[in-house]
Amino acid sequence: MEVHDVELVMSAVDPKQYPTTGQPEIALVGRSNVGKSSLTNVLINRNSYARTSSQPGKTQTLNFYHVEDQLYFVDVPGYGYAKVSKAEREKWGQMIETYLTSRETLRGVISLVDGRHAPTQDDQQMYTWLSYYDIPTLVVATKMDKIAGAKWNKQLSVVKKTLEMKSQDDLLAFSAQTKVGKDEVWQWIEAHAFGGKA
Numbered sequence: 801m802e803v804h805d806v807e808l809v810m811s812a813v814d815p816k817q818y819p820t821t822g823q824p825e826i827a828l829v830g831r832s833n834v835g836k837s838s839l840t841n842v843l844i845n846r847n848s849y850a851r852t853s854s855q856p857g858k859t860q861t862l863n864f865y866h867v868e869d870q871l872y873f874v875d876v877p878g879y880g881y882a883k884v885s886k887a888e889r890e891k892w893g894q895m896i897e898t899y900l901t902s903r904e905t906l907r908g909v910i911s912l913v914d915g916r917h918a919p920t921q922d923d924q925q926m927y928t929w930l931s932y933y934d935i936p937t938l939v940v941a942t943k944m945d946k947i948a949g950a951k952w953n954k955q956l957s958v959v960k961k962t963l964e965m966k967s968q969d970d971l972l973a974f975s976a977q978t979k980v981g982k983d984e985v986w987q988w989i990e991a992h993a994f995g996g997k998a
């Protein structure tokens with residue numbers, strides 16, 4: 801999809817604030833600082849629409865981006881940020897869990913992992929959890945510009961193995977810097993948001 805029009809509809813904490821158009825939603829999850837906002841910006845062709853920062857834990861609410869008046873990207877606050885208090889982490893967990901398990905318009909989740917390393921325990925937990933709830937999930941290994949091309953395949957196998965993924969079909973390499981993988985991510989999104997009819 802070539803994106804021309806995008807609007808930040810809502811930074812929501814409470815389900816009452818979620819959009820009501822009934823259009824499909826694709827959520828982005830991953831550790832704090834992994835690159836969720838950066839991926840969002842690449843997908844919507846904007847340099848800094850979704851706020852990125854070198855300071856982890858900045859995004860605290862569900863941010864709904866309305867894309868081409870057709871679907872929403874939902875930028876989910878990052879997990880695994882150590883400096884966040886236990887109470888805050890529990891509040892986060894509840895908000896995300898409620899959203900991911902009960903949102904009827906949710907069509908899929910993009911789970912980002914840092915392509916430079918093996919997925920962390922938090923990443924594994926998130927992936928296991930999404931699989932348990934049968935939520936269609938695309939794993940995106942990001943920051944791939946930081947590792948040599950010759951190591952990509954090996955690194956992707958590490959990701960697949962660590963997450964115990966059944967196949968590599970739903971695993972992609974991506975870089976917000978070079979934009980490699982952008983078209984493939986979009987293909988997955990369109991197939992899942994519109995059932996391949998977009």
Ligand SMILES: Nc1nc2c(ncn2[C@@H]2O[C@H](COP(=O)(O)OP(=O)(O)OP(=O)(O)O)[C@@H](O)[C@H]2O)c(=O)[nH]1
Pocket residue numbers: 830831832833834835836837838839851852853854855856857858859877878879942943944945946974975976977
């Ligand atoms: N080299 C490189 N840097 C990246 C890439 N993606 C993100 N970054 C950098 O990583 C940092 C964090 O990126 P964000 O997109 O803000 O991460 P986030 O997951 O939205 O973080 P939170 O909102 O805190 O959960 C920023 O400094 C980005 O510039 C990438 O593909 N390559």
Ligand SMILES: [Mg+2]
Pocket residue numbers: 836837838851852859875
């Ligand atoms: Mg962010």
